[in-house]
Amino acid sequence: WGTAYAAHFLIEAKKAGYDVDKQFMENILRYLKKQVRKRKTIKYIYNRDKNKKIAPKELAYSLYVLALSGNQDMSAMNYYKANRDLLSLDAKYLLAASYALSGDKSRFEQIVPKAFEGEESMPVFGGSFHSPIRDIALSLNALIEADPENIQVQILARHLSQKYKAQKYLNTQERAFTFLAMGKIARKSAKSNITAVIKSGGNKIADFSKGTLTLNTENLQSDNIEINVQGNGKLYYYYEVEGISSDGSYIEEDNYLKVRKTFYDRNGVQKTSNNFTQNELVVVKLSVTGSQNTTIENVAVTDMLPACFEIENPRLSSVPALSDKFKNKSYPENTDMRDDRITFFATVTNKTKNFYYMIRVVSTGEFNMGPVGADAMYNGEYHSYNGAGKVFVK
16 A cells, blocks of 8 residues: 555656656556555455455555556456455545546446445554545545546535544545545636626526525526526536425435335234225334434435325334334434324434334325435435335225
8 A cells, every 4th residue: 555655646746747756656666566466355344333355445546546657457457347346435436547547438437436325434544544534535536537527526525525624633644635636626626717697587696706606496586597607617506406296206316315115014014015905004114324434413204195194193102012013113303294294303324213103094096105205404415215106095
């Protein structure tokens, strides 16, 4: 790891205009090429208590450094492409970047993860010195080099910034790679002189010059939004919409959260279909899990009910006979019950929480069932939606 680390920063120094001894660099790169041909595995601990066998992280890092220098080792890269189960999450970003730097954008697209989630390393004090902050920073830096327009660049930068500011003590690797990645973003942003005029329904509603501009529905005059930009640089925008679409369509996805719904009969037996009988008493389990070793506060878990269901009891613990059958229940911080939905508010970690409530099947026919959703109330990027469909009642 130390050799790859030194080579990486010598390459960065050379790109910045500093003189680097050619023979010294050749010796280092020759050594790295020998190392990446070795087939080794180590025990890797992640998400607190999970483990698996992976190739040492310095292998993927060395492949990236070699590709960055123009000395890519395609044989070793192809081996780990075919054995991606041997790679940690950050190593997949490094391998994907190695292909992009070698001119193979197609393989980059095949390998690069869709999001930096689902795996968080436990900090170590030797070997590759990995930690959650170091891994994100290294992956972000590789993505900036390989595909600077990638949508994940801004997402990873925000996550890195949040984790960096929240960490009381930082080690050399965390500082160095964060400084490197964020420095590249800052250098590019400093050259921007972009401005914009925002229009709604053909009428000007705001000007943008710098910083952050927030608009809400009261500012909008129609659904037709125009953003006319001038100058050089990039202007980033995003919007959030809440509610259920009129045609019932939605995007089923897990983004840093995972929520699922399961039905049981009153005897605790899981139902295998969405077929019910009128007047049936049903227990609903809502399970929510965070995909990272991060505490996510103020998560709203909302279950949209079809018209044939009515909430019988939102607190399973008040029914002793049922409470004994479902012993793995969790308790929300707050509950909001309405005619068409129930919402549990909770703090979510990577340990699954199970919330239960009872419904009564009151009407016969075919009904549309909305999805169960989990949303971090103060960061819409953290969300999960799943389980919409048809319900049949006889």
